Amino acid sequence: MEWINFILLGLFDHTQTHRVLFSLVFMTFIASLVGNTLMILLIHTDPRLHTPMYFLLSQLSLMDLMLVSTIIPKMAANYLLNSRSISPAGCGSQIFLFLSLGGGECFLLSAMSYDRYVAICHPLRYHVLMSHKLCSQLVAGSWLMGGIDGLMQASATMSFPYCHSREIDHFFCEVPLLVSLACADTTVFELFRYVCCTLMLLIPLSLIVASYSLILAAVLRMHSAAARKKAFTTCSSHLAVVGLFYGTLMVIYMRPKSYHSVGHSKVVSAFYTIFTPVLNPLIYSVRNKDVKGAFRNWLGKTHAM
DSSP states (O other): OOOOOEEEOOSOOSSHHHHHHHHHHHHHHHHHHHHHHHHHHHHHHOGGGOSHHHHHHHHHHHHHHHHHHHHHHHHHHHHHTTOOEEOHHHHHHHHHHHHHHHHHHHHHHHHHHHHHHHHHHOGGGHHHHTOHHHHHHHHHHHHHHHHHHHHHHHHHHHHSOOOSOOEESSSSOOHHHHHTTOSSOOHHHHHHHHHHHHHHHHHHHHHHHHHHHHHHHHHHTOOOHHHHHHHHHHHHHHHHHHHHHHHHHHHHHSSOGGGOOHHHHHHHHHIIIIIHHHHHHHHHHHTOHHHHHHHHHHHHHHHHO
């Protein structure tokens, strides 16, 4: 393959309206960096948050932090410098990191659903069933599965010859659009990619559905209304994140090729890569007394210094 740069057509034009939209996106990016960094800092420094649930949450924040840092800085630099080029190495890196983090988050969310299942259905055995060793293994497995998926798809995508148009009508290198530019038969790879993405989404989702089915059955057997309310409150944040995450990814990666629309894909991808990472720390902190308490303690220590 010739090492000629690709052209990213981007998300915004240089009109007044698009400048305002770009400013909003960039402020959202900064808010995402601050929110996820703060979440990781609070979980690391506050002893009350040194539990399996918050350890898994810190890994989710780390993945979201890396995701926005993979996509938005390059998009912003191209827009501000009025440039649209990205090198093949940069494109391959974006694909690898985007898919690794997306795949890793799929498995991490299933691990978080198992944590909620154990906490609600087996509270007396929680610290045995969710030991530090198992938590570390679940996190390592999530990163590993995501990394394998990202490496395979990035390597295959960048191995195709791109001898005609190199214009990618998107704001980052996304596999479906890039493969459509290849001047080679990509049928086998596209079938493999569809099966791979479907399994990467459906296997963790099946585990999440199984966990929450068992949780729902346990909650319905509870006699105390206060206990049922506490259980639903504990799970609501995770379910909201799962809904946002899987909803957008399924729209992107599980639609038949004939239903792909570039404009629609840009909007959905923007929601997943820009807005979901800033929503996750908000979802987990707004109704969470432990996180709000840790934040107040952190502010108190900061003012006291």
